[in-house]
Amino acid sequence: MQTAIRKLKTVLVLLCAVLTGTAGVCAAQGLPDLAGRTVHAVTGNDYRPLNFIDPQTGNGIGFEYDAVNEICRRLNCTVQWHVTSWDTMISAVRGGQYDVGMDGITINDERRKQVEFTEPYLTSEQFMLVRADEQRFADAQTFRADERLLIGSQPGTTNFYVAVYDVLDGDEANPRIKLFETFGPAVQALIHGDVDMVLMDASSTRGYIGARPGKLKVVGGPLGSEQFGFIMTPGSDFVEPFNAAIGSMKKDGTLDALSRRWFYEYR
Incomplete structure (x- = not known):
């Protein structure tokens, strides 16, 4: 059959x-046919539930893995996965070392000067992730007022800049911000009491809360909105086909289904 x-x-x-x-x-659903081309995709495996290591298998999994694999299924291309650190990802994609990069990368004008973005595949807001027993503050204002409280963040990310400009005083060298190479150690520092809050988009906070029942919660409302896009080498001929596939996945509900799977159902 x-x-x-x-x-x-x-x-x-x-x-x-x-x-x-x-x-x-004339490929599936009227999309461009990439004739089996290999797409070199890079991620950080450090942004649950978008991309992370499955503790059961040791393999990379998450929303972005499934999204790009589905995009290539629709476009008739083959994904070859790579892993690199966040601080080198944009420059590596810009230089053509990889075709497409992803790590919950917020679309903004500064990054557009370095790489090309696809259309957004996910829109998210920033929330304050805290320990489950936190009672000292309930929003950004009360957090800012208590100078003893510390934020765990990752340098160069949207979360870092929201911490600096939306929560604190605009000083990027503020000692109340403790920097970590990836989100995982920042969350561990939060659980162990080394910092008091970590800023994350709503999808990732749900992922971390679900993975650590009874240890974490969210306080306050959203502190901003951001759109995530895949980054590509300037002038890449993958941009338009990827945009077409993303559009088809929005239209037929595939992206919504991936959101349900990774942000609500996965444990």
Whole structure:
């Protein structure tokens, strides 16, 4: 049965190509056909539930893994996964070492000067993640007023800049911000009492709370909104096909299904 279905899809694609007279535009759902090209994708495996290591298997999993694998399924391309640190990712993609990068990367004008972004695949807001028994503050204002309280953050991220400008006093060298290389150690420092709050988008806070029942909670309301996009080398011919696939995944509910899977159902 599966073989027959594949043959039927092939016939339909060929028929579409004959009728349109244009090669490579008749892949699944009318999307561009990348003819099996390899896409070198890079992530950090440090941003649960977008990308992280499965403790059961040791493999990289998460929303972004599933999203890019699905994009390449629709575009007829093959993903080759790589891992690098956040502080080198943008420069590595800009220089063409990788085709596409992802690590919950917020779309902003400063980064647009270095790389190209796809259309957003996820919109999120920043929230204050705290220990489950936290009673000393309930919002950014009361946190700011108590100079004993510390924030755990990752340098160069949206979370860092929200901590500096939306929570504290605008001083990027403020000693109340304790820096960590990745989000995981920052959350561990929070649990152990070394810092008092970590800023994260709503999706990641749900992931961390779900993975550590009874240890964490969110206080206060959203502190800002951000859109995540995949980054690509300037001038990359992958941008338009990826945008088309992202659009189709929004339209048919696939991105919503991935959100449910990773932000609400995964434990």
